[in-house]
Amino acid sequence: MDVKERIRRLAYIYLALFFVPLLGVSRYAFFECDEYANHRDNHYNMTAPALRGSILDCHFRPMAYMHRSARVYPLGEAAAPLLGYYSRIYGEAGLESALNKKLLGNPIPRDPWAAYKIWKKGGRKGDDIVLTVDSDLQKKAFEALGGYKGAAAVMSVRDGSLLALASAPSYNPEEKLLEENWEEISRDEEAARLLNRSIQGLYPPGSTFKVLIMSGCLEDGFVSANESFNCEGKDLVVNFVLNCSAVHGKVSLKEALGYSCNVAFGRMGLRMQMEGIRKWMRAFRMDDPLKDVPGAAQAVLPTVDTSSAPAETAIGQGDTLVSPLHMARIAAVIANKGLDVEPHLLREQLSGSDAVWRYEPEKAQRVISKKNAALVAEAMEFTVREGTGMAAYIPGVRVAGKTGSAENPHGKVHAWFIGYAPAEDPKVAVSVILENAGGGGKFAAPVAREIMKAALELPEFKSGKK
């Protein structure tokens, strides 16, 4: 009977149509998963309890983790500019933003085999990221900034791992407080609380730049170790007046660095010329995009080529802009006897308990010879022992360093200090800037001292010493 035949045919069509919703599900769960699973408005990424990965410090202590569908930051303000925030309303910032895809976990890939492997592993749980940062040191570095606007970068000399990246002023990243205080946090451009000054803040380097100039001059033979300069307190280079803090008289190269003699370094800069300065900035890898430090800014190399520019640039003024991390890296090169190790912030990515990615150290690059590095190191040690950086002295520890007071259009000079300790067996390199605080020797050096002291107390350095 043909009625039944037609009923049967329609039945097949109806039943076949039930496969279409499965295609509809697969379209979003599989083919377009990438787009929607990591969409910023996707509720799952914001609320699914315990599914966003954690950010851990170098001892696997959590710095950011999910607890009862809220993001918890045990360090609070101390690490907020570094870690960023994670908000249902305002999205992510800092490492939370840079590492977002890894923390969210893998969307289901289109390759069925890869999809099957993810399924076997337990689905879309986000990966954990292990940083090189030490929570305790991060906290102490932030406290050491002591209410100033500024930043500190602490780097392990041996392997380039960043132990702390502190920045102030900060904010409380807990979601509720963030949303309550959002206006204050985001709108205040003067405070720029969301900026991680230690890697994103760009400042004139001031006299800390002299470490680079001295290294470059020695390498290129523009200055010899036993050369001395005559300082009369000031010097006129074309139309630019080089001012010294005092009349230094006859100074050796070591003393020129130790007392931060602008006249001596202005002359050295003129010998190098701008091309030489830029060459050495590149040699110290200041134009490195720093792929393992997410969000890090590149230094701004000087572009002005007037005849007085080399003198101005050599004493860290002019249009050069660097971040505290760049300066810590220079200190680390000297500490490493001329070898540059790449600074990095990410150590591994854990999926469950398996490391799916691990930082692979690149071979250290020689920047300056061992001999010249030793000369600069000696001068830096002299700076702390007898020169401008005496406030960085730690009893019983040989500290090497260089102060800086960077003139800027915003008011008082920025206080700078870069250095490393202990000088005989360098373990930690540090760089501190306090915006508009005043002289580097007076303001930044004591902060750097506190940070180095705390760093040398870390178990890995303490046990290494014994």
Add this chain to the structure above:
Amino acid sequence: MRSTAASGAVLMGIVTVILAYGGWALSFIVPSGRDVWLPLEYAGLIAFSAWIAWGALALCYRNGNHNILPLTMFIITVAWLETYRLGFSTEDFSQGPRQAVFIAAGLALFLAVVVCLRDYRILEDYKYIFLILALLIQISVMLFGMRINGATLWVDIGGHSFQPFEFTRILLVFFLASYLRQFRGWLRMDLISENWRLPHRAFIMLGLGMAAAEILLVVQRDLGMALLLFGIFVSLFYAVTNRKDILALAFGLSSVGAYFCWRIYPHVQERVSNWLDPFVAFDGSGYQICQAIFSLANAGLDGTGLGLGGAAYIPAVVNDFTFVAIAEEFGIMGAGALLAGMILLFAECFGISLRVKDEFGSILAAGLVYMLAWQSLINLLGVTKVLPMTGVALPFVSAGGTSMLSCFAVLALLWRIDISDTPLKKTKRIRRADGASGTERALEAENGR
């Protein structure tokens, strides 16, 4: 393939295990301060009533299809677990228990209809009454109903709101099946012939009835139900008459109608634009479908796991989007299992229509299954954004008493049609009486017209 009590028992066993395991799993995600064992108790209620209903049928009607109820219970169980769990997120803690009671009531109704409705063939005699009743119900909804989301679909009776179309759709299937069977000869004739008056009358009556129902639904802004009715009409009309020209006319007219609806009604335009790109109106009318897409994107192969998805962010999730919530938490595999359950269930139901010897029974059964299947498809295709969202409940899955009871009533009717037609000792007494009246009717139909 004939189902047996044994295959049904195995399926019932599987459903019982899923219920027990699911109820136990729910106890882990019960919010603190709430009774941990409550889900398991209600799972027990569902399992108990399902076994009673299935067991009674298996004992009394040995020749019935004993797979239909377990397959239905499989769909219901998965949906109930998800509905219960979504209540935790929306803080509607009575949602799961309430739905369990509806399921138990539905099973009771199923049993009652199977036992009490001895002869479904009497339905054929009341076709015009059904049509008028259906139109009256829809008109009264328009006059006394509550407006929700710009559509007048709900009636409030004693504090309980229910959707009358859940019942009018069944009445309309009764009407269609009876009418098409009675006038099938004339409907198959050419429109223009020497005997043109008779087919003319049959077409006018059918056309007026369906057009009136469609227009009422469109005026009430119930697009989903209009689409459902259109699908049932087209399917049944084609199956009975094989008139492709009339179908083309119906499609043509409804396309023109749909175009004018789209031009006239802002809410239709809104649905279409939300279908094309919901993210344009993320903060407005597109929010629901956007959240559904996110839920689906989170599904993966095996889902997030019960209680770990975010489907509660979909507004009115347990009314229309339960399937999405199931897909999110049980993954592509879970959604596939549910769809497989539906395919098997509707295949068994279509089997009834194909097996039944009585022509009215066959057409009526086909109409009822087209209705359930097409309604399921409208919902499923809408929530997965294959079609625009029209807000139709998913049979046996969406939360709500009206839908659950009416779907069980339909299922019972199908079951009754199945057993009424198979002469076996157990039902012989009833069969004889029915059979006689059936033959009478058939003779009457042959001679009288």
